[in-house]
Amino acid sequence: MYYAGIDVGSLTAQAVVINSKGIHAFKSMGVKPHPVQSAKAVVDMLVQEERLPWNDVKFCVSTGYGREQVQAEGLSQDNMSEISCHGLGASFLVPEARTVIDIGGQDAKVIRIGPGGELIDFVMNDKCAAGTGRFLEVQARTLGLSLDELGMVSLNAEKILELSSRCSIFCETEVLHYLQRGHSKADIAAGVNRAMAERVAALVRRVGLEKEVTMSGGVAKNAAVRAELERMLNVRLIKYNVDSQIVGALGAALLARRMGGN
Amino acid sequence: MRTLQCQSTDLFTEYVRDWKEKGGKVLGYACVATPVELIEAAGILPYRIKAFGHPDTELGDAYLARFNCRFCRSCLQLGLEGSYDFLDGLVETNGCDHLRGMFENWQHVKKYDFFHYLKVPHFLREDSLEYFVEELSLMRQAISEYFGVDITDEKIMRAVDIYDEVFAKLKKLYALREKVPPAVTGAEVMQVLCTGSSMMGEDFSAMLDEVLAEKAGASPPDYKARLIIMGSATDEVDLIADIESTGALIAADALCFGSRAFWKREGESADPMQLLAERYLGYLFCPRMFTEYERRRDYILETARRAGVDGAIITYNKFCDLHGVEAVSQRADLEAAGIPVLVLEKDYGSKADTGRIKTRVQAFLERLGK
Numbered sequence: 192m193y194y195a196g197i198d199v200g201s202l203t204a205q206a207v208v209i210n211s212k213g214i215h216a217f218k219s220m221g222v223k224p225h226p227v228q229s230a231k232a233v234v235d236m237l238v239q240e241e242r243l244p245w246n247d248v249k250f251c252v253s254t255g256y257g258r259e260q261v262q263a264e265g266l267s268q269d270n271m272s273e274i275s276c277h278g279l280g281a282s283f284l285v286p287e288a289r290t291v292i293d294i295g296g297q298d299a300k301v302i303r304i305g306p307g308g309e310l311i312d313f314v315m316n317d318k319c320a321a322g323t324g325r326f327l328e329v330q331a332r333t334l335g336l337s338l339d340e341l342g343m344v345s346l347n348a349e350k351i352l353e354l355s356s357r358c359s360i361f362c363e364t365e366v367l368h369y370l371q372r373g374h375s376k377a378d379i380a381a382g383v384n385r386a387m388a389e390r391v392a393a394l395v396r397r398v399g400l401e402k403e404v405t406m407s408g409g410v411a412k413n414a415a416v417r418a419e420l421e422r423m424l425n426v427r428l429i430k431y432n433v434d435s436q437i438v439g440a441l442g443a444a445l446l447a448r449r450m451g452g453n
Numbered sequence: 454m455r456t457l458q459c460q461s462t463d464l465f466t467e468y469v470r471d472w473k474e475k476g477g478k479v480l481g482y483a484c485v486a487t488p489v490e491l492i493e494a495a496g497i498l499p500y501r502i503k504a505f506g507h508p509d510t511e512l513g514d515a516y517l518a519r520f521n522c523r524f525c526r527s528c529l530q531l532g533l534e535g536s537y538d539f540l541d542g543l544v545e546t547n548g549c550d551h552l553r554g555m556f557e558n559w560q561h562v563k564k565y566d567f568f569h570y571l572k573v574p575h576f577l578r579e580d581s582l583e584y585f586v587e588e589l590s591l592m593r594q595a596i597s598e599y600f601g602v603d604i605t606d607e608k609i610m611r612a613v614d615i616y617d618e619v620f621a622k623l624k625k626l627y628a629l630r631e632k633v634p635p636a637v638t639g640a641e642v643m644q645v646l647c648t649g650s651s652m653m654g655e656d657f658s659a660m661l662d663e664v665l666a667e668k669a670g671a672s673p674p675d676y677k678a679r680l681i682i683m684g685s686a687t688d689e690v691d692l693i694a695d696i697e698s699t700g701a702l703i704a705a706d707a708l709c710f711g712s713r714a715f716w717k718r719e720g721e722s723a724d725p726m727q728l729l730a731e732r733y734l735g736y737l738f739c740p741r742m743f744t745e746y747e748r749r750r751d752y753i754l755e756t757a758r759r760a761g762v763d764g765a766i767i768t769y770n771k772f773c774d775l776h777g778v779e780a781v782s783q784r785a786d787l788e789a790a791g792i793p794v795l796v797l798e799k800d801y802g803s804k805a806d807t808g809r810i811k812t813r814v815q816a817f818l819e820r821l822g823k
Contacts, residue, residue, distance in 0.1 A: 256808045274816035298809070310820040315813055317771065317798045 193248045194451050196443025197230050197267060198276065199257035202296030202324065203409065204229040205440040206237045208248065209448060216241040217437045226257020227264045234266065250451030252276075252443040267443075269450060274302055274313050276442030281405050282308025283445055284431045284438065289401040292391060292420070292428070293438070294410035296324040299391055301398045308442070314398040322390030324410050326359045330383040333366045334376050341380050342413035348381035362386065381415060388419035395424060405429045407438035462505050462690065464536050466651055472498055473539055478600060481540040483528065483556070483686075484548035485709040486573045486737055488729045490612035491593055492544070493654055495602045500540065501650035503688040504528045507802025516558035517551075522770045523801035524686055525555040532559040542567025542599070544592070549741055549775055569595045575743045577734055585730040593726070609725035613732075615654040620715040622661040627712065629668055631704055631760045638673045639682070639703025640694040646710055647688050676702035677823035681757045681792075683707035683783070684768040685776040687801065695807055696766065699814045700823065705760035707753045713738045717752075740779040749779075750786050757792055763821050766814070768797040793821060 193215060198205045199222065207217040218237045222229040230253065238245050253259075253267035254276040262270045273293075281291040282304055291302040299316040316322050324338075331341040352374060354365050362383070369379045387410070406428045410416055412435060417428055431438065469479065480492050483502040492499035504527035512533040513526035531537055532555075542565045545556035560568045571592050574581035597604045626645060629636040645664055649657040677700035682693070688710050693703055706712050717738075720731030738749045757765060765787050769776035777798070784794045795817040800806060 256812065272812050272816035272819055274812065275819040310816065312820065313816060314796075315809070 192451075193243070194444050194448040195234075195248045195251040195267075196276065196440040196445070196447055197234065197251065197253045197255075197261055198273065198437075198440035198443060199226040199229045199233075199253070199255040199261060200273070200295050200439070201256060201298070203436060204233045204255070205437045206230075206233045207437050207440040207444045208237065208241075208243060209441070209444045211448075214433065214441065216243060217434070217440065219434065219436055226255070226260050227266070230257065230261045230264070230266050250447040252447040252450065254439050254443040267447075269447075271443060271446055273298075273439045274300055274315070275310050276439045276446065277407055278302045278304040278310050278442065279308040279445050280438035280440070280442030281407060281431075282306075283441060284433065285403065285405045285429050287403045288405045288429065290395070290398075290404045291438075292395060292404065292406045292408075292411075294322075294324060294391060294406070294408040294416075296328075296409065299323050299394055301391075301394045303398055303401060308445075312398055314394055316390075316394060322387065322394065324408070326362070326387055326390075327383065327410065327413065327416075329359050329363055330366050330380075333363050334370070334379060334383075336376065336380065338409070339412070342384065342415045344377050345380035345384050345415040346377075346418075348377040349375070350378055350381075351385055352378045352382035354382045354386045384413060384415035385419050387413075388416050388423060391416075391420060392423040395420075400424060400426065402426060403429055405431065407431070407435045409436050411435035462647075464503065464505055464531065465539055466648070468656070469498070469500065469539065469651055472653075478541045479539060480542050480544055480567070480596075481537060482544040482546070483552055484546040484573075485714050485739065486546050486548060486733055487544055487571060488589065488592075488733050489654070490609060490616055490729060491589065491604070492596065493615070494604050494608040494612040495596045495600055497541075497596070497600065497602075498651075498653055502528050502532075502537070503647060503650070504531060504802065505647075505688065506531075507689075507804070508534070513555075516562070517554050520772050521554060522549075522551040522685070522773050523803075524688075524770050525551040527802060529555045529559055533562055540565070542569070545570045546573050547741075548573070548739070549773075551773070567595075567599045573737070574734060575741060577737075577742065577745060582727075582730050582734055585734045586726050589726050589729055606725045609729070612654065613725070613728065615658065616715075616718070619649070619654050619658045619661065620718055622658060622665060623715050625665055626661065626668070627705070629665070630702075633761070634675075635673060635702060635704065636671045637668045638693075638697055639706070640690055640697055641668075641673075642703075642706075643688075643690045643693050643710065646714070647690065650710070650714075673702075676700055678702070678763040678818050678821050679704040679761060680764050680766055681705040681707065681753070681760060681762045682711075682766045682768060683753055684766075684780070684797075685770050685773040686710060687768070687770065689802060691804070692768075692799075692810070695811055696814050699811055700818055701814060704762055705756050707738065707756055709739060712756065716756075740775040746779075746782060750783070753783065753787070754790055757787070757790075762792065763823065764793040764795065764817065766795045766797055766817070768799060770801045771798055793817075 253261035258270035489499035513530035717736040720728040
């Protein structure tokens with residue numbers, strides 16, 4: 192018997208299928224213009240590539256910003272906020288986790304959870320791109336790097352350049368200024384990653400840090416941001432043994448299993 | 454309520470249009486510290502300025518900075534683009550600096566013949582009450598001279614009586630929302646208050662009779678959790694509706710477009726000006742008042758307990774320094790009292806942000822186990 196979770200975010204969509212033993216299959220892709228299209232596409236990908244008949248899925252929960260529309264379309268039977276789902280998913284992967292840092296394309300969240308992944312408290316970034324994946328995306332584009340390269344390149348930095356502004360737009364101007372003055376991309380990228388980590392660390396402090404700490408979302412793949420956060424918070428960020436972007440969908444699938452009676 | 458739904462999102466309502474056609478005058482004010490009784494005693498309609506429609510702010514932005522609260526920039530936008538041309542003048546207060554910026558730029562461009570600045574003290578002390586009485590007397594004189602009306606003591610006391618009646622009826626409406634199960638939703642209550650803030654007290658009182666009669670036996674959809682909402686100035690009925698669409702009931706509020714505008718308006722004095730000063734300065738539960746935090750906190754806790762809430766939402770507009778700072782202590786005190794809190798910083802009237810707001814509220818309900 193299978194249970195599924197679909198997470199349609201601002202930049203990527205994921206579907207995870209679990210059974211009584213654990214994760215059976217998952218897929219991730221860039222989003223389509225409409226959340227329902229994204230959900231259908233990621234489910235199709237899963238069905239085709241993993242040869243998984245969707246009819247075998249007993250219960251499905253949607254999450255992410257399109258969660259209600261996905262449910263209204265009949266693709267899921269219930270929906271839950273991505274905040275709760277990230278808590279559940281993280282707790283399943285790292286049972287000792289009590290703080291989850293999740294940084295997606297347009298959102299940054301810090302979630303405090305209990306022993307069973309239940310939501311204790313959370314904080315989400317204000318309406319601003321600073322401290323989200325979009326911030327890194329803008330600066331990476333200005334530097335002519337891919338998002339993956341932004342993290343890797345900065346590990347070779349000789350010095351970390353200071354970016355005084357945390358606003359994505361103003362920061363882009365500062366990045367351009369450094370480029371024009373001939374600074375290396377590695378040094379600038381290191382400054383960008385540090386600026387990002389500072390914003391996230393402030394969010395963590397707002398909700399209160401409790402060990403152990405994990406990190407999910409696309410930005411968790413950026414080694415430099417992770418390293419800066421570990422240094423600033425004086426804590427080790429426990430890595431998952433699966434793709435950090437599927438944690439929300441995994442949480443939704445776990446909830447589906449609970450709701451579906453297993 | 455259907456009529457209310459239309460009126461609560463219109464600026465130039467049918468009621469105001471009729472009033473103007475009959476030759477009535479309208480004075481615009483924005484701050485809850487403005488004694489509407491004094492305006493009404495002059496036979497003038499006190500109209501609370503709102504930013505319905507949440508317009509783009511390109512005109513407002515030419516005069517105020519992007520780091521000013523968007524509620525004020527939106528009101529200014531409506532003023533500058535002519536939506537408020539039916540007003541016969543403005544009454545400014547020093548409620549906050551964003552509000553002052555709004556009023557003064559509005560007046561700078563529109564140049565109303567009647568523009569009065571009512572200075573409201575930031576302290577509640579004997580000498581500040583005396584000062585406020587003088588300020589109210591200046592306002593009385595200014596209205597009286599410009600509009601050529603005699604504002605007698607009797608007229609003021611009559612207006613006080615009318616508003617006491619309005620406030621008593623509003624308390625009945627709040628009781629209908631607080632009871633279990635409720636007979637009215639948070640969004641409906643805000644519609645009533647917004648509509649009433651563009652009416653003469655006597656007519657608002659009559660409208661409240663109808664609303665109370667209609668709503669007494671009503672039963673809104675079931676809800677998962679009872680919440681209190683507090684924070685900065687907002688007339689966003691749709692924000693309350695969005696919050697309630699996640700399964701919450703806004704069972705109580707401490708908003709200035711809500712209970713803070715009427716819950717406590719008490720005074721002892723037989724002198725009308727002294728009485729108005731006591732009613733307003735004495736019960737101004739707004740963070741613009743210095744050394745009054747404990748009274749504000751007690752008011753909120755008392756309201757929350759009376760309504761039996763499961764949690765609290767503190768919401769404030771981005772760049773609202775007064776409520777942004779207040780939220781820190783409020784959150785700590787509410788949580789110490791066993792009331793979980795969601796702090797919801799938002800841009801005023803941003804429909805594009807609805808999804809993020811609903812996500813946070815839904816997660817908050819999940820946190821409450823609802």
